[in-house]
Amino acid sequence: MSSQALQMPRWMDLVLLPLWNLLIALLVAGGVVLLIGASPGQALTVLLDGALGSARGLGYTLYYTTTFIFTGLAVAVAFHGGLFNIGGEGQATLGGIGVALLSLWLAPKLPSVVMIPLAIVAAACFGMLWAAVPGYLQAWRGSHVVITTIMFNFLAASLNGYLLVNWLRPNGSMSVESDAFADSARMPAVHELLARFGVEWPSSPLNLSIVLALLACVFVWWFLWKSRAGYVLRAVGSNPSAAHYAGIRPRWQVLAAMGLSGALAGLVGVNEIAGVQGKLTLDFVAGAGFTGIAVALMGRNHPVGIVLASLLFGTLYQGGVEVSFEVPGFSREMVVTVQGLIVLFAGAMAMVSAPMFAKLYAALTRKSRAAQGKSHG
Incomplete structure (x- = not known):
């Protein structure tokens, strides 16, 4: 079942749903980081700073x-x-x-x-x-x-x-x-x-x-x-x-x-x-x-x-x-794990959350139409 069959607007299918899946993937990855005894907040901070926080990191x-x-x-x-x-x-x-x-x-x-x-x-x-x-x-x-x-x-x-x-x-x-x-x-x-x-x-x-x-x-x-x-x-x-x-x-x-x-x-x-x-x-x-x-x-x-x-x-x-250098216990393989989780939730399980968004959109649409009907009445 596609998101279009669920009557989701295109912006929800292409923007909101992928961002939601990415958030879920990061939350699950954070849980994995906790299991190995590291701090998810520290890992995320170091990751973003190492990739985007300096001119050299941004170049790489x-x-x-x-x-x-x-x-x-x-x-x-x-x-x-x-x-x-x-x-x-x-x-x-x-x-x-x-x-x-x-x-x-x-x-x-x-x-x-x-x-x-x-x-x-x-x-x-x-x-x-x-x-x-x-x-x-x-x-x-x-x-x-x-x-x-x-x-x-x-x-x-x-x-x-x-x-x-x-x-x-x-x-x-x-x-x-x-x-x-x-x-x-x-x-x-x-x-x-x-x-x-x-x-x-x-x-x-x-x-x-x-x-x-x-x-x-x-x-x-x-x-x-x-x-x-x-x-x-x-x-x-x-x-x-x-x-x-x-x-x-x-x-x-x-x-x-x-x-x-x-x-x-x-x-x-x-x-x-x-x-x-x-x-x-x-x-x-x-x-x-x-x-x-x-x-x-x-x-x-x-x-x-x-x-x-x-x-x-x-x-x-x-x-x-x-x-992998800055956070103790966080190896390069953990990055591969995070990538795998993103692929899992943003790709293979991309449509798992789609019915929830479709129902939410349908409810908001019905509410909006009801409000318009009352205003016209």
């Missing part, structure tokens, strides 16, 4: 937020096409490989004004091609995209390891990583740009990829809700049979949805490889693809909601590191 939070925006958008686009893409981890890995291969090849020869756009295109294309294969297998061969994208996550990690160990690792190096890129392949860091204008900002991994992430949000909003192609994709996602009857080819829309989804996930490589590492490394995605599922779920698969959910998870990631 926005850096995590950038990655989660990319993976959240990737999941959302596939969802609107009727698909559940859980291969963001592998697609992001291929995006990083694309950035690395292009940077190692061309960065010494090209200026940054040319190299950075090429790196963005490479990340998107590698992610797109990696996601298009499961899309093709589902559309033309009947293989379920959930199964194939899971398998492709492992294949991507193996491919990355193979390339690093056998081809990209410098001779004599024991570290499983590639050569460092030339400066022209590095996405400018925000603190370096601000320093050019005389603004002091502590160093952090935050780079101009955050602008790319926000532009991706605008593009996804325009594509899904303002373009004909996006309408066709959402039509197939809502009812493939009806779309086919209307003259739409669902197979090609499945391929398009997975391709665009993979391109968005591949842009993680720009943030992580071009923006932070400056070289290809093992496991640079670090679970961001799976976090993107929770981000899209909590953000209701809308770009605005995804930005807010990404900021929340970025705060949890950065603040959780500070809490």
Whole structure:
């Protein structure tokens, strides 16, 4: 039963209900913190202060937020096409490989004004091609995209390891990583740009990829809700049979949805490889693809909601590191527990509280109509 079937207004469904679920998740998480003997108030204070209370902490939070925006958008686009893409981890890995291969090849020869756009295109294309294969297998061969994208996550990690160990690792190096890129392949860091204008900002991994992430949000909003192609994709996602009857080819829309989804996930490589590492490394995605599922779920698969959910998870990631250092008995795993509770209440159990809000709205509506009737009488 959906919230719309319960006759809830859209603002209640998209704003009030998620905030209520988040509050419940935090209360339950506070109970867990109490059980381990820590103070929920202290943990929350340290978490917020570590993530948002300083310029450096804010930089790290926005850096995590950038990655989660990319993976959240990737999941959302596939969802609107009727698909559940859980291969963001592998697609992001291929995006990083694309950035690395292009940077190692061309960065010494090209200026940054040319190299950075090429790196963005490479990340998107590698992610797109990696996601298009499961899309093709589902559309033309009947293989379920959930199964194939899971398998492709492992294949991507193996491919990355193979390339690093056998081809990209410098001779004599024991570290499983590639050569460092030339400066022209590095996405400018925000603190370096601000320093050019005389603004002091502590160093952090935050780079101009955050602008790319926000532009991706605008593009996804325009594509899904303002373009004909996006309408066709959402039509197939809502009812493939009806779309086919209307003259739409669902197979090609499945391929398009997975391709665009993979391109968005591949842009993680720009943030992580071009923006932070400056070289290809093992496991640079670090679970961001799976976090993107929770981000899209909590953000209701809308770009605005995804930005807010990404900021929340970025705060949890950065603040959780500070809490694990500052609060005795509070480990990094506790942050994962809080994230899991948020996913549980904001996603899987999102509709548990919906009947209560629907009844409250119906009661208020009846009361308002009765008051209007008395005034007219």
